[in-house]
Amino acid sequence: MGGEVRKHPTIICRCNDVTIEDVERAIEEGYQDIESLRKRLRIGMGPCQGRTCIPLLVRILARKLGKKPNEIPLPTVRPPIVPIPLKLFLKSKEPGVEGE
Amino acid sequence: MRADVLIIGAGISGLSIAYTLTKRGVKDIVVVDAEYVGSGSTSRCATGIRASFTSEEHVVLMKHSVELWRELSKPEELGRYGLAFDQGGYVWTASKDESVELFRRLVTLQNSLGVPTRIVDPDKLKGLVPTMKVDEAKAALYDPTAGKSYVFDTLNAYLMACRRKGVKIMEFTSVRKLVASGGRVKAAVTERGEIEADTFIVAAGGGSKELMESIGIEVPLKNLPRHVMITEAFKPVFSPLVIDWDAGGAPFIVQTKEGNFIIGREIAEEPEKSLKSVRIDFIPTAIAPIAKWFPWLKYVRVMRYWMGYYVTSPDHHPIYGPVEEYENVYLACGYSGHGYMLAPVTGKLIAEWVLDGRPSIPQAERLTLRRIREGKLIEELAIVG
Numbered sequence: 001m002g003g004e005v006r007k008h009p010t011i012i013c014r015c016n017d018v019t020i021e022d023v024e025r026a027i028e029e030g031y032q033d034i035e036s037l038r039k040r041l042r043i044g045m046g047p048c049q050g051r052t053c054i055p056l057l058v059r060i061l062a063r064k065l066g067k068k069p070n071e072i073p074l075p076t077v078r079p080p081i082v083p084i085p086l087k088l089f090l091k092s093k094e095p096g097v098e099g100e
Numbered sequence: 101m102r103a104d105v106l107i108i109g110a111g112i113s114g115l116s117i118a119y120t121l122t123k124r125g126v127k128d129i130v131v132v133d134a135e136y137v138g139s140g141s142t143s144r145c146a147t148g149i150r151a152s153f154t155s156e157e158h159v160v161l162m163k164h165s166v167e168l169w170r171e172l173s174k175p176e177e178l179g180r181y182g183l184a185f186d187q188g189g190y191v192w193t194a195s196k197d198e199s200v201e202l203f204r205r206l207v208t209l210q211n212s213l214g215v216p217t218r219i220v221d222p223d224k225l226k227g228l229v230p231t232m233k234v235d236e237a238k239a240a241l242y243d244p245t246a247g248k249s250y251v252f253d254t255l256n257a258y259l260m261a262c263r264r265k266g267v268k269i270m271e272f273t274s275v276r277k278l279v280a281s282g283g284r285v286k287a288a289v290t291e292r293g294e295i296e297a298d299t300f301i302v303a304a305g306g307g308s309k310e311l312m313e314s315i316g317i318e319v320p321l322k323n324l325p326r327h328v329m330i331t332e333a334f335k336p337v338f339s340p341l342v343i344d345w346d347a348g349g350a351p352f353i354v355q356t357k358e359g360n361f362i363i364g365r366e367i368a369e370e371p372e373k374s375l376k377s378v379r380i381d382f383i384p385t386a387i388a389p390i391a392k393w394f395p396w397l398k399y400v401r402v403m404r405y406w407m408g409y410y411v412t413s414p415d416h417h418p419i420y421g422p423v424e425e426y427e428n429v430y431l432a433c434g435y436s437g438h439g440y441m442l443a444p445v446t447g448k449l450i451a452e453w454v455l456d457g458r459p460s461i462p463q464a465e466r467l468t469l470r471r472i473r474e475g476k477l478i479e480e481l482a483i484v485g
């Protein structure tokens with residue numbers, strides 16, 4: 001998503017290149033909760049886990065729906081909170097992996 | 101409220117059924133979901149699509165489904181990319197001689213049913229899956245007709261097409277129970293009032309069992325937690341979904357269209373356990389066998405980990421179609437981990453049951469609740485992704 005070229009796109013999700021226009025269009029298409037918007041647009045699904053874009057998204061959605069930001073349910077938080085290198089989960093003794 | 105057809109569940113099954121019914125001329129369709137569209141197993145799945153199974157029922161139905169995935173991914177009524185099927189294939193690796201023997205038997209069965217699987221040697225495997233370390237592989241079973249799709253694009257394509265055709269989708273509306281009298285289901289009682297309909301379709305995934313219990317029908321489904329993780333995104337590395345047949349718990353890896361790797365493996369679990377009961381031990385268990393094939397994975401970071409239910413029937417085949425007690429209710433559930441790939445054919449079959457009284461694919465008739473009541477279970481060996 002977010003692939004359309006505009007003259008002055010305002011990117012609100014830097015990890016996944018989602019613009020305000022993408023968000024507004026998706027809301028008009030009927031995606032009116034954070035969980036659905038997140039899945040439709042990949043907003044908040046990047047390596048920063050939505051640190052900057054989810055609060056912005058909450059405010060845009062609240063404005064569009066005429067609600068207060070604290071009335072918008074936040075998305076599920078899934079572990080880990082920050083991306084973790086997989087080698088930390090691998091035993092160094094694992095045959096075939098060691099010394100690669 | 102009233103509808104000609106009420107579909108309970110807006111996962112990929114419910115949407116595919118709604119879409120197929122509109123194509124066959126049904127006008128007044130309502131789809132209700134307790135949460136948002138796709139919130140059940142659908143948006144948690146690994147999106148693998150294949151016909152390389154081991155039972156005739158699965159192979160035949162999946163083959164139809166794969167054809168429909170292709171058909172519905174042309175730029176037609178489902179938008180520019182349609183269902184967005186990416187036919188990148190599946191490879192099952194074998195590191196034991198007896199598995200290669202089994203693969204040979206499977207290839208014979210699958211080929212006889214028109215699925216062009218074949219055995220490939222490690223060199224060929226390396227060509228199919230660049231960057232794979234194939235030293236331990238004896239051979240692989242390759243299914244060139246299999247593939248994947250991007251779940252949110254696929255759901256969106258179905259959803260937009262349903263809306264355009266006038267299907268009413270009611271999200272955040274949970275059905276508490278069904279009400280029946282005189283051999284017919286009359287209404288669905290929701291938290292926002294009753295919905296009456298001529299025909300009811302229960303495509304409610306893990307909620308189907310309870311809904312049917314409310315009208316006295318036992319559908320023996322178990323909700324089995326499954327775990328998956330996703331890594332950061334990279335450039336396209338390989339297209340097939342890769343499964344390790346011999347590692348136990350069938351570990352797999354697949355790269356999404358966005359570049360992330362989805363990795364999963366079966367771990368011992370209890371049915372009905374909460375989807376919030378995180379098992380961090382899943383991550384090392386799933387990674388260990390996959391990192392043998394792809395040593396570079398150790399430099400990759402895991403972004404998220406989640407759980408979803410395999411809504412499982414006693415013989416790991418779907419439960420489709422009518423039930424004897426009621427003339428106007430149809431089931432579409434119990435896919436045991438394969439409901440995503442089945443969705444297009446699910447839509448076709450259920451629409452045929454509703455409109456023509458029977459499905460056009462004879463193998464589907466063996467998949468009603470009756471087989472379970474009569475104890476005629478079907479065997480399947482390849483239950484994974």
Ligand SMILES: Cc1cc2nc3c(=O)[nH]c(=O)nc-3n(C[C@H](O)[C@H](O)[C@H](O)COP(=O)(O)OP(=O)(O)OC[C@H]3O[C@@H](n4cnc5c(N)ncnc54)[C@H](O)[C@@H]3O)c2cc1C
Nearest residue numbers: 109111112113134140141142146148275305307408439441
């Ligand atoms: C980790 C994992 C990996 C998987 N990988 C694959 C794969 O690679 N390939 C594949 O084909 N399949 C896979 N699956 C299985 C696949 O996800 C499911 O079979 C498929 O999504 C089922 O779709 P559905 O629409 O029938 O059910 P769901 O998507 O579960 O939809 C059912 C809907 O019904 C709603 N509902 C339930 N009860 C009620 C009620 N009382 N009132 C109103 N609404 C209700 C729910 O909210 C839900 O949205 C996987 C599953 C998991 C968990």
Ligand code: FES
Nearest residue numbers: 013014015046050
């Ligand atoms: S800015 Fe949106 S996920 Fe990072």
